[in-house]
Amino acid sequence: MNVVVCVKQIPDPAAPPSLDPETHTLDRSGKLILDDSDAYGVEMALQLVDAAGGGDVTLVSMAPNSETGGLRTALAMGAAKAILISDPSLKGTDALGTAKVLAAAIRRTPFDLVLTATESTDGYTGTTPVQLAELLGVPSITFAKSVAVDGSTVRVERQTEEGFDEVSCPLPAVVTVTAGVVEPRYPSFKGIMAAKSKPVDEVTVADLGLDGQVGFTGARQEILDVTVTESRSQGEIVADEGDGAARIVAFLESQKAL
Amino acid sequence: MSVNTIWVVVEPSSGGITTPSLELLTAARGLAGAVEAISWGPDTASNAQVLGDYGASTVHDLGELGGALPGVPVAAGIAGLVASAGAPDAILIPASYDGRDVAGRLSARLDRSVLTNVTGLQDQGSLVSEHPVFGGSLTIKSRFTAEGPGIFVIRAKSFAAEPAGGAAAAVAPLAIPDTGATGTATITASHAEERTGPSLDEASIVVSGGRGLGEASAYSMIEELASLLHGAAGASRAIVDAGWVPYSHQVGQTGKTVKPAVYLAFGISGATQHLVGMKGSRTIVAVNKDRDAPIFSIADLGIVGDVHKVLPALIDALKNR
Numbered sequence: 001m002n003v004v005v006c007v008k009q010i011p012d013p014a015a016p017p018s019l020d021p022e023t024h025t026l027d028r029s030g031k032l033i034l035d036d037s038d039a040y041g042v043e044m045a046l047q048l049v050d051a052a053g054g055g056d057v058t059l060v061s062m063a064p065n066s067e068t069g070g071l072r073t074a075l076a077m078g079a080a081k082a083i084l085i086s087d088p089s090l091k092g093t094d095a096l097g098t099a100k101v102l103a104a105a106i107r108r109t110p111f112d113l114v115l116t117a118t119e120s121t122d123g124y125t126g127t128t129p130v131q132l133a134e135l136l137g138v139p140s141i142t143f144a145k146s147v148a149v150d151g152s153t154v155r156v157e158r159q160t161e162e163g164f165d166e167v168s169c170p171l172p173a174v175v176t177v178t179a180g181v182v183e184p185r186y187p188s189f190k191g192i193m194a195a196k197s198k199p200v201d202e203v204t205v206a207d208l209g210l211d212g213q214v215g216f217t218g219a220r221q222e223i224l225d226v227t228v229t230e231s232r233s234q235g236e237i238v239a240d241e242g243d244g245a246a247r248i249v250a251f252l253e254s255q256k257a258l
Numbered sequence: 259m260s261v262n263t264i265w266v267v268v269e270p271s272s273g274g275i276t277t278p279s280l281e282l283l284t285a286a287r288g289l290a291g292a293v294e295a296i297s298w299g300p301d302t303a304s305n306a307q308v309l310g311d312y313g314a315s316t317v318h319d320l321g322e323l324g325g326a327l328p329g330v331p332v333a334a335g336i337a338g339l340v341a342s343a344g345a346p347d348a349i350l351i352p353a354s355y356d357g358r359d360v361a362g363r364l365s366a367r368l369d370r371s372v373l374t375n376v377t378g379l380q381d382q383g384s385l386v387s388e389h390p391v392f393g394g395s396l397t398i399k400s401r402f403t404a405e406g407p408g409i410f411v412i413r414a415k416s417f418a419a420e421p422a423g424g425a426a427a428a429v430a431p432l433a434i435p436d437t438g439a440t441g442t443a444t445i446t447a448s449h450a451e452e453r454t455g456p457s458l459d460e461a462s463i464v465v466s467g468g469r470g471l472g473e474a475s476a477y478s479m480i481e482e483l484a485s486l487l488h489g490a491a492g493a494s495r496a497i498v499d500a501g502w503v504p505y506s507h508q509v510g511q512t513g514k515t516v517k518p519a520v521y522l523a524f525g526i527s528g529a530t531q532h533l534v535g536m537k538g539s540r541t542i543v544a545v546n547k548d549r550d551a552p553i554f555s556i557a558d559l560g561i562v563g564d565v566h567k568v569l570p571a572l573i574d575a576l577k578n579r
Contacts, residue, residue, distance in 0.1 A: 017392055024398065095372060096365050124511060125374045126353075127411070130329060130362025139443040140362075141327065143355050145505065158327075159505055160355060161271075163451040167327055169443035179499045220371040220404035224386060229397045232537065232556045237549070240563025245571035248522070248543055251559045255541055257463055257487065257520045258579070 001052035001149065003045040004111045005079065006102055006129070007038040007061050009070035010122040017122070023216070024223040025092055026122055032063065034070035037117035039077070039184035040177050045115050046078045047182060048149055055112075056080040060105050062098060064091040068200055075195035076187030082198070083108065087205040092216035095123075099131035104208035106136065113154060114174045118143055133174035140174040141167050145181055261381050263346040264290040265339075265407075267332065267360055268309065268317070270299035277459070278352035280312050280419035282412055286350055287313030287422060289381050294346070295427060296336055298323055303429050311421040318432040327443040329359025331434045336360075337367045338435050345407040348385050353413045361411045363440075373400055374411040385410070393530025393552075394537050414459070414515050415538065451506060456490050458507065463489030464518045464539070466509055467497065468532075470525020470546055470565050474502035479569045480524060486576045492516065492536075494526045510535035525565045528553030545569070 009032035011017060018027045045057040059074050059082035071082045083105050093101070106114060114136070119126035133140035143159040155168045156175060187195070205214055212218065238247065252258045264286040268279040275297075286293040293313045297305065298320035309317050320335045336349065349364070351357045353374065365372040378388030382401075387410055389398045402408040458464065465487065467480040477497070484491040492514070493507040509516055510532040521539035526532060528544070528551055536542070537556055544557040545568050554560040561568055 019391075019396070095374075096369075099366065119512065125372070126358050127362040127365060127372050127374060130359050131366040131372075134333075134363050134366035134440060137439060139327075139330070139440055140359070141443050142329075142359055158355075160448070161506075163449045163506070165445045165449070166447040167443055167445050170439070173443075178505060179495070180501055180505070220402060221373060221400055222403050224399040224401060227397050227399075229390065229394055231395070232542075234555055235542075235558035235560065237554050237557065237560035237562065239549075240545075240561050240568055242567075244545065244561040244563045244568040245575050247559065247561060248545075248568070248572055249575050251541075251543060252487070252520065255520050258576075 001049055001055040001112045002058065002110050003049055003055065004058050004060055004106050004109065004114045005038070005041045005045045005074070006114065006116040006132070007042065007059050007070065007074055008035045008120045009033065009061060009063055009067050010035045010120060013121050019226060023092060024226050028064065032067045032070055034073040035117065035121050037119070037121055037179055038074070040179055040181050041115040041117055042074045042077050042079060043182045043184040044147055044177055048113070048147065052149065058083065058109050058111070060102055061085070062090060062101050064088055066202065071200060072195045073187065075198045076191040077185055078191060080198065082200045084200055084202045085205070085208065086202050089205050089215045092219055093214045094219035094221060095125040095128045096131050097214040097218040099128050099135055100210055100213055101205070101208060102128070102132050103135035104210060105203065112171045113149065116174065116176050118176045118178055129174055129176045136174070138172050138174060139169040140176070141169060142176040144175050144177045147175055147177060147181065260383060261290045261347045261385055263292040263294070265294050265296055265336070265346045265349045266314065267349065267351040267357060268295040268297040269352060269354060269356060270297060270301060270305070273301070275305055275308060276352065276354070277419055278354065278414040281414070281417040282350045282352060283309070283312035283314055284420050285379060285417040289379060289385070290347065294318065296320070296332070296339070296432065298328060298332060306429050307426040309427040310424040312419070313422055313424060314427040316430055317427040318430050320432050320434055325444050325446070326441055327359065327445060328356045329363050330437050330441040330443070332360045333363030333367055334435045334437045334441070335432050336364055339432060340368060340407065347406055348408045348410060351409065351411050353411050358411060361409055365409055368407070370407060370409055371402060371404070372409040372411060373402070376410045376412045377416040379410065390534055393533040415517050451504065455485060455488065458490045458492055458509070458514050458516060461490035462519045463487045463522070464492050464509070464516050464536070465489055465522045465524070466492035466494065466526060467524050468494035468526030469496045470527070471497070472566070476566070477502055479573060483569065483573055483576070486573065489518070494529070494532050523553055524569055526553055527551040528556070
């Protein structure tokens, strides 16, 4: 079974984020790392291919520069190869444009299943995977908390407001996995060394035939302005001198919450 | 140019309509002269009065979906309606599990962009949407620049749900076009988690725990305190990811948005991911050992201390009242 995992390389979430002052889009000019949310999809894919007894895990990623740092992390976990769509014209691409790019790239490789995170940590639009499924003409199951493949059927436990549903569909399909669906492995030293020589196929927007459909022109939406949100005023901050609980009780009483 | 017609995707829930759907109908009513709903499930006809009360003149009824996951058939039905009736100015969709599926499918089908995580809408000739970023410290205003319909995915509790007392919505059956392979995802069984007390969405008091609890077993104190306060128990993403509590407890960007009268955060540092889901609470109490934790910057009462001392003492004090 061949599994494609869409992964995103994002600015380190631990560093303070900033907006490009001209375009108001997220500043991605610094070092990019593998989005933590994507490690779950990579691990899930490795386990499913193992269980199927054969096949490859292929990574697909999009970046405005030739960034591969995050891809190498996922390759070190065990993915076989990667397709990187890298092009300066990708800057400013919206969710649908991203889905078009990913769909065109995925069509270049055989796949039974496409795994993604439910949303990226930096942009969190959360619609790209389903847009991608529609463009590929395949079913999708989002918010998976468990995934199993049984012959040509994928079975998923999907989160709901009340609990979870059992949902299934035939392959090929797109499935989005939640954090915690599996425990991602740490790349081994051997894996890190092997990742350096694994193939990363770099393609451009023109290679995919998508000129004019991506970037700021393709996005068909604009940011009008950015304002600092009026912040809540800070209240009383006190060190606990053994009276912390009593202070909270008094506060709850003042709010008529008791 | 102005906003004339808005369609709202209305999600059925057992025996009614989800509250976020009613919030969107209320918002649409204030922005457009004509508001129409699109819904599905066995109860659309019996929901027609409520839909009318909240401002919908018509509800386009897709009927029962035969166990299909709603995203594909609902989007296909809406796309069919756009083709036959013409596009509205905007389509509002709740940011729920199924709502996001509908938005993604519809966006690709219609080849229209989508704006998500919307928390406000204004009519400035065309619709302008507000989006909190960086944990809500900045607000971005956006709009579509090309032909409509504009697809907006809107976070729960962005608007108040208020009935206006209109006549029942006219029920118009809406056919689902053939969706081929895309529509083959089927729900074979549903499981509800046992829950006592109010839901996280509706509780007037929410008690949440985070990494500072130290270990999974300590979460039982959060549940006990929530129960004593007749509130609901929530969690940060960190401890959901760690497997301590189910995802349904998660408050934040990827979890639930809550706006209780009192939000109590124990051992939560206040990552932007968490703050965006709870900063609309009327009052906030935080207990954390780190005086520099971001959660304190929005707390009405902050206790710099050890949750393992404060929590048991608080539980004892409430038990003894």
